Every structure is written in C-alpha cells, then in structure tokens.
Amino acid sequence: MPVNFKDSKTKENLMRAFAGESQARNRYTFAAEEAAAQKLYVVEAIFKFTAEQELAHAEVFYEKLKECAGENICVDGCYPVDITNSVIELLEKAEHNELEEYGDAYKNFADVAEQEGFLPIANTFRQIAEIEKTHAERFGTIAKLLREDKFFVADAKVDWMCLNCGNIINTEKAPSVCPVCSHARGYFVRLAFAPYTSR
Ligand SMILES: [Fe+2]
Ligand SMILES: [Fe+2]
Known part of the structure; x- marks a missing residue:
C-alpha cells in the first residue's frame, strides 16, 4: 500500500543503493590500480570504465533522495572487503557482487518500491539491475579468459x-x-x- 516517502523503506533502500554504488566505484578504482601495477592495462580500463558507470548509478539513486535534503538517513548494510593482489580474483569478486545486486538486492528493492507505491523508483531499480548484469558478464568473461590463459x-x-x-x-x-x-x-x-x- 502507498506510504509517505519519508516513512518508507524505499528511502532507506535508495541510501543503501547509493552506499553500495559509491563503494563499488571505489573498489573498481582500487582494482584498476592493481591491474595497472601488473601491466594489465586493458583490465585497468575495464575497471575504470565500470567505476564511472557506478558513479552514474550512485547519482541516479542520490537524486531520488532530494525530498530528504538536509536530513540524515541511517541504514544498516553488508558490504564486501575485496582485498587481494590477484586481478583474476578481483574480477571474479566484482562479478559476484554485480550478480548479487542484479538478482537479489535491486530486485528486492524494486518490489518494495512497487508495494510502497513508488513505481518510477521501482523501475529505476529494475533498469539498473539489468546494467549490473552486463557488468557481471563483462567481469566474468575477462576473468575466465585470464584464468584460462586466453586473454592474449x-x-x-x-x-x-x-x-x-x-x-x-x-x-x-x-x-x-x-x-x-x-x-x-x-x-x-x-x-x-x-x-x-x-x-
Ligand atoms: Fe551500479
Ligand atoms: Fe555494476
């Protein structure tokens, strides 16, 4: 049933999504640095390219919180610590996280937004979920080629x-x-x- 935005779970889910996207952007920036250090410049470019898209997602979610300007939104959440020197593992962890956003978090956030009567926000969660799927596929493809020694x-x-x-x-x-x-x-x-x- 419709609820007031300021009392909604959707407001909190938007903040969770903003936090998740912001962290993904930073993780991919760190991963790009690791790839560059290992002379994997194409992988560096892929991480940077994707990091910029996470920034764009963060902005889309953040702007939907305009009604709460000047307030704090408190949320809990679980976020990954993907620290490793293995570029293949960084790609695989990124793939895993993207799939979780696609198949779990954003699907759930979209359903809640729909139940609360925020259809455009539900739509945004679904659209960005689809993008995260393409991110997962991109990371997964590159990881597999590297793992099989077929990247070059x-x-x-x-x-x-x-x-x-x-x-x-x-x-x-x-x-x-x-x-x-x-x-x-x-x-x-x-x-x-x-x-x-x-x-
Ligand atoms: Fe994203
Ligand atoms: Fe993504």
Whole structure:
C-alpha cells in the first residue's frame, strides 16, 4: 500500500543503493590500480570504465533522495572487503557482487518500491539491475579468459586492437609489443571487446 516517502523503506533502500554504488566505484578504482601495477592495462580500463558507470548509478539513486535534503538517513548494510593482489580474483569478486545486486538486492528493492507505491523508483531499480548484469558478464568473461590463459591468446586468428594507439592486428596471439607505438601486450584487447568499434 502507498506510504509517505519519508516513512518508507524505499528511502532507506535508495541510501543503501547509493552506499553500495559509491563503494563499488571505489573498489573498481582500487582494482584498476592493481591491474595497472601488473601491466594489465586493458583490465585497468575495464575497471575504470565500470567505476564511472557506478558513479552514474550512485547519482541516479542520490537524486531520488532530494525530498530528504538536509536530513540524515541511517541504514544498516553488508558490504564486501575485496582485498587481494590477484586481478583474476578481483574480477571474479566484482562479478559476484554485480550478480548479487542484479538478482537479489535491486530486485528486492524494486518490489518494495512497487508495494510502497513508488513505481518510477521501482523501475529505476529494475533498469539498473539489468546494467549490473552486463557488468557481471563483462567481469566474468575477462576473468575466465585470464584464468584460462586466453586473454592474449585466441584459438584462431582474430583482430586485436592496441588500446593505446588503435592499431589492429590479425593474429592468434596479441603481439608482445605494439609495432606502431611500442606499448606492451597489456594494451591489446580482442577487437570484439574494444569500445567504439563497429566490428
Ligand atoms: Fe551500479
Ligand atoms: Fe555494476
């Protein structure tokens, strides 16, 4: 049944979501630093790219709290401590957390918002849940390739793009250095995963 926003669970769930998104953004920024330290520059780029999207999610949720401007909202919540030097584990933990947001937290928040009569907010939770699913798939795919030692090695010739200079090479293995800009193998990604490409 409809409830007043200030008395709602939805208000608290928006704050939980804001906290979760904010923390995800920071965790991915730290993970990007770890990937860069291990010369996995494409993984660094993926973490940074996703971190920016978490910032956008945080902003969407935060703006829906406008009615509570000037107040504090107290909530409890559980948040992961994903500290490890393993980039593969960082990707897998990120995948796990994204799937929890998608399949559990945001689905539940959406249902509560709907029951409380906040349909646009329910819709936002559902839309962002779908985005988190794509995040999970992206992290999972990269983690699997790294775990199987296939991130820089394909089963047959494929196009690779150097994310530094845009050079595209058709080979089985990504080159150890880019023949154009001399950047290391860590800059190469399968063209299929490269941003803003049409093939
Ligand atoms: Fe998010
Ligand atoms: Fe996400």
